[in-house]
Amino acid sequence: MTQTDIPTDVPVATAPAPMAPHKDLKWIGRSVKRVEDPKLLRGLGRYIDDVVLPGMLHAVVLRSPHAHARIVSVDAERARNAPGVVAVLTGPEAAARFAPLPDSGPAPDKHVWRVLAADKVRYVGEGVAVVVAETRYQAEDARTLIDVTYDLLDPIVDPLEAAENTDDLVHEALGTNVAYERTFTFGEVAHDFATADVVVRDRLRWGRQTAHPLDTTAAIGDYDPGTGEMVVHTNSISMTWLAFGAAVALGIPSNKLDLRPYISGGSFGSKQFCWRSTVTAAMMSKITGRPVKYVEDRLDHQLNGDQHGSDRYYDVELALMRDGTFRSLKIDCVDDYGAYIQFGVGSHGNALAQVTGPYRITSTEYRVRAVLTNKTQQGAYRGFGADAGNWALERIVDKAAAELGMDPVDIRRRNLIPPDAFPYHIPSGNMYDSGNYEPVLDHALERFGYAGWREKQALMRAEGRKVGIGIVTANERSVYGATEFWFWFDDKDVPVKTTSTPEGVSLTVDTVGNLTVTLYSTPFWGNSSDTVAAMLVAEEFDVDPADVTVVHHGTKGGLPAAGPGGSRLTVMLAGAVTGAAKKIKDKLLRIAAHDMEVDEADLEWVDGGYQVRGAEDARRSTADLAMLAYLVKTALPAGEESGLAANFVYDHPHLTMPKPDRSDLGSFYPCVGHACHLVAVEVDPETGAVDILDYVAVHDSGTLVNPRSYDGQIVGGTAQGVGTALSEELTYDAGGNPQVGTFWDYLIPTALDVPEVDFGHEQTPSPITAHGIKGGGEAGRLMAPGALSAAIDDALRDHGVRVTELPATPERIVGWLRKEET
Structure with a gap:
């Protein structure tokens, strides 16, 4: 079937055929120590900056000090000497020799994105030139000798004003600062609002934040x-998906480009793509x-990285009945994308995948306006828009409860x-594969001691x-499908x-039965992909995960692999390993x-080998059969080739x-987990400080693979959610100048700020994935901002304060209190 033959009228409301029943599991579900840990804890992990090649040079980038200016000239002669x-x-010079960077946004030919600005700079920190020298120190010194003449332009900073402004443009070729605008209507929205008893409205502001991993992007x-x-x-x-785009930008055939992965801090x-660092290093080589x-140094990463998160203004409306039954939801969102829009409006696809959350809401209207401003562009940050979407939905639910006088x-x-009701299709069309939400709620309430906490309160x-x-x-939501990259357009x-x-x-x-699995995604970056792969292989062959060797392959000659992102990798590795294992076990059987x-x-397969049913002494272990497969061709069935190896490429479940x-977007993010978070806080009205007294998180992400690692994901995500809710924010002044340059200004929570999280788990296996696994990599961050906002509301309810803007910093809380007092 060719691409043009793919039907567009496939029914979207049908349930998939369920996977085979899940067998008794030996390793999956056990808390296993990470196989990556020994090398990392002993300082033997090899990061990019540890690599030294013979004759290696060092590059630094000269960055614009202006938010918006035409480049009149660049004189680099003193630096060259x-x-x-x-x-x-x-x-x-770069524009003349190299193609633009890959761009999946709307009209990429009209807002060209390059590794270095060619005609004008569009944010403070945009690259203007690259210097390469024998040492980094020499490159840093030479960078100061480059003279750039700028023609300053008025900065475009406020996205609400920019959306209406056609005189001052970030990209003149677009003719507008609104890179994308569309309203999606799913179901009978107008009817549901007209017949509702109550309509609750809210205006909300989700501030810009960013990822700050220990090691920056490098190549x-x-x-x-x-x-x-x-x-x-x-x-x-994201190795394979990076390769073809980087090849185009560099003017190198894709079969002559080999991207080799390294562990990431x-x-x-x-590090979803790392376009800039990859192309910068490669073009200079x-x-x-x-x-x-x-x-990247820390300032490079913060001002010129591609990982700034959502920067949104919401108008939200919820239609419901007086008994609290929800009917319909409207969302109107203005999103400040900064100067470029590399991923399009993909973060809103994440939101649309679970736009109505865990609730029965029969219709939805979703309007998005992606606005360009003179700021660093957005990229991927944990949650990728589903975080903001969850927060907006939970805020309007809390407001509805307050207006109806109901307990939240x-x-x-x-x-x-x-x-x-599962598999359940939400109004936008996405399918939720499975769920059992009330036990999660009850588990969380019991674990938190909700009634007792109300008494203490x-x-x-x-x-x-x-x-x-x-x-x-x-x-x-987890395990994204590729349709979300293009369903935005006709x-x-x-x-x-x-x-x-x-x-x-x-x-x-191998010949004596030892197992090696080769991955085509990145090595360790926090999600323990090696451990996951080892556990999955161990599950199939009845060996210890510690005995499975995991290796990583570069892109040249490798299998396709989209890598992590969208909480997908564990599900996808399970499908791929299961498929490859079946090929090998079928051969072993023959x-x-x-x-x-x-x-x-x-x-039958028993304890790592095949044995005659009912005759335990008549068996062949994997090692026995491997010896035959490699060394005794005459012992193999006719037509069977020597060796034991298999490739398997697993696609979307x-x-x-x-x-x-587009009245229905289809199913594109179907593996949907669920969580309930409860938190108790104390707010000091004099200082605005928020002290977290108790925190409970109960999650259901299908079959648990490694509870030890997953709990780490939850507490890590919750820590980031605490930062989102209370302290982390990237701000710009009216001139487009970043107001945050160091960790004195960008306040990441410390260990003293993050609460001890009391974990609980429920397990509702997915019917469409190997072992019933769902993704859970963004656990915690998708929930904590809403829980903390609600707790602050509750703490300050006597003052009439509601959290409508994040982060709820001490300064903002005090300001809200003073506003209510006047």
Whole structure:
């Protein structure tokens, strides 16, 4: 079937065929120590900055001090003549030699995104030139010798004003600052609002934040002028998808580009592609003919990275009945994308995948305006828009409960999707594969001691203490489908309707039965992919995960692999490993049956080998069969080749196409987990400080693979959610100048700020994935902002304060209190 033959009228409301029943599991579900830990704890992990190649040079980037200005000239002669300098490349020179960076946003030809600005700079920190020298110190010194003449332009900073302004433009070729605008209507929204008893409205502001992993984005380009081949050592976490785009930008055939992965000291979305660092290092290696290392410093990462999160203004309306039953939801969102829009409006796809959360809401209207301003562009940050979407939904639910005089627990319970409704299709079309939400709620309430906390709260408030309790019941979509990259546009404007988001693995059993799994995604970046892969292989072959070797392959000659992102990798690795293991075990079965002269149907897999049913002494272990497979060709069935190896590429577990009129977006994020977070806080009205007194998180992400690692994901995500709710914010002044340059200004929570999280788990297996696994990598961050906002509301309810803007910093809280007092 060709791409153009793919039907667009596939029914979207049908349930997928369920997977085979899940067998008794030996390793999956056990808390296993990470196989990555020994090398990391002993300092033996190899990060990009640890790599030194013979003859390696070092690159630094000259950045714009202006938010908006035309580049009149760039004079780099003094820098080129500086000690140790090997090459200098300016923006106009780069534009003449290299293609723009990959861009999946709307109209990429009208807002061209390059590694260096060519015509004008569009935010403070945008690259203007690259200097390469024998040492980093020499490159840093030479950078100060480059003279750039700018013609200053009025900065465009306020997205609400920018949306209406057609005189001052970030990109003149677009003719507007609104890069994308569309309203999606799902169901009978007008009717549901007209017949509702109550309509609750809210205006909300989700502030800009960013990822700050321990190590920044980095790459080493190593070009061979003789062969025309380019090796790039990179800490990107999306290898295969990066390769073809980088090849185009560099003007190198994709089969001559090899991206080699390295462990990463965290990502949180910041290393989703690493376009800038990869292309910067590679293009300078191509120019010099020597290896070139480029490592972001902290300021590079903050001002010129591609991981700034959502920056949104919401108008939200909820229609409901007086008994608290929800009917319809309207969302109107203005999103400040900064100067470019590399991922399009994909973060709103994440929101639309679970737009109505865990609630029975029959219709939805969603309007998005993606506005360009003179700020650093958005990228991927943990949650990728689903975080803001969850917060906006939970805020309006809390406001509805307050207006109806209902307990926030009761209004949620009344509207939860019942277990017999799964698989459930939300109004936008996405399918929720499975769920049982009330047990999660009940588990969380019991673990938190909700009734007891309400009693303690009353006593503490009687003492004058401002104590509040907050709750959220929220979903976590996982395992994205490629249709979300293009359903934003009409069919006629979509050149290729991509539907594949694959993940490949290779599995090998050696001569004595030892197992090696090769991954084509990144090594460790926090999610313990090696441990997951080892556990999955161990589950299939009845070995210890510690005995499974995990290796990583570069992109050249590798299998397709989309890598992590969207909480997908564990699900996808499970499908890929299961598929590869089946190929090998089927071959082992054929060899065993032939060797023991029995029918294949008479054999069963038991404890790492095949044995005759009912005859434990008649068996062949994996090692026995591997020896035959490699060394005794005459013992193999006719036509069977020697060796034991298999490749398997696993694709999306359940994808349906959007309708042509986009009244239904189809199923594209179907593995949907659920969580309930409860928190108690105390607010000091004099200082605005928020003290977290108790925190409970109960999650259901299908079958748990490694509870030990998953609990780490939850507490890490919750820590980021605490920062989102209370302290972290990237702000700009009226001139487009960043007001945050260091960690004195960008306040990441410390260990003293993050509460001890009391974990609980429920397990509702997915019917569409191997072992019933769902993704859970963004756990915590999708829930904590809403829970903390609700708790602050509750603490300050006597003052009429509601959290409508994040982060709820001490200054903001005091300001809200003073406003209510006047």
